[in-house]
Amino acid sequence: xxxxxxxxxxIAAVGCEKPGSDAEESDDVNTSTAKSxxxxxxxxxxxxxxxxxxxxxxxxxDRTITQQVRQGVVEEYGAARxxxxxxxxxxxxxxxxxxxxxxxxxxxxxxxxxxxxERVTRVDNQLEVxxx
Numbered sequence: 001x002x003x004x005x006x007x008x009x010x011i012a013a014v015g016c017e018k019p020g021s022d023a024e025e026s027d028d029v030n031t032s033t034a035k036s037x038x039x040x041x042x043x044x045x046x047x048x049x050x051x052x053x054x055x056x057x058x059x060x061x062d063r064t065i066t067q068q069v070r071q072g073v074v075e076e077y078g079a080a081r082x083x084x085x086x087x088x089x090x091x092x093x094x095x096x097x098x099x100x101x102x103x104x105x106x107x108x109x110x111x112x113x114x115x116x117x118e119r120v121t122r123v124d125n126q127l128e129v130x131x132x
Contacts, residue, residue, distance in 0.1 A: 051098075058090055058091045058092060058093075061093065061119060062090035062091060062092070062093065063090070064119075065090045065093065065095060065117055065119055065120055066088050066089065066090045066095070068117045068118075069088050069090075069095055069113060069114045069117050069120075070088055072113040072114075072116070072117065073086060073088075073110055073113055076109060076110075076113060077106075082099075082100060082101065082102065083101055083102075083106055083110060085099060086098070086099040086101065086110060086127065087099045088114070090120075092121075093119055093120055093121040093122075094120075094121055094122045094123075094124060095114045095117070095120055095122070095123045095124065096123075096124040096126060097110060097111065097114060097123065097124070097125050097126060097127050098126045098127065098128075099127060099128065100127070100128050100129075100130050101127045101128070101129060101130065102129075102130055102131060103129060103130070103131050104129050106127075106129075107125065107127040107129055110125075110127060111123050111125040111127070
């Protein structure tokens with residue numbers, strides 16, 4: 001029994017290690033050419049109580065709108081691109097877009113995709129341009 005508890009605690013301790021702590025200190029990859037997929041800082045910012053998250057998603061109509069916007073983005077950019085990782089939250093038919101995009105053109109295109117969806121009353125485009 002004690003051995004089982006010890007193993008459980010050891011596994012839990014490893015799982016509680018701060019994400020990216022070792023990688024940030026010992027990462028020898030040239031960051032000018034390699035793009036980091038780590039968006040921990042953005043996720044921490046999004047925990048702010050005033051920031052919409054997918055948990056704030058509205059009812060059936062809002063979920064349908066979000067689904068249609070997501071489909072439009074994936075059709076335009078494909079599922080493997082960063083644009084497919086844009087956060088889309090709809091509350092009371094207002095679509096909020098957040099996350100990083102490559103350039104201003106991508107930001108505008110995604111905003112236009114959201115605006116074209118039927119029943120959208122407004123788009124709050126908070127997308128962040130990585131290469132302005």
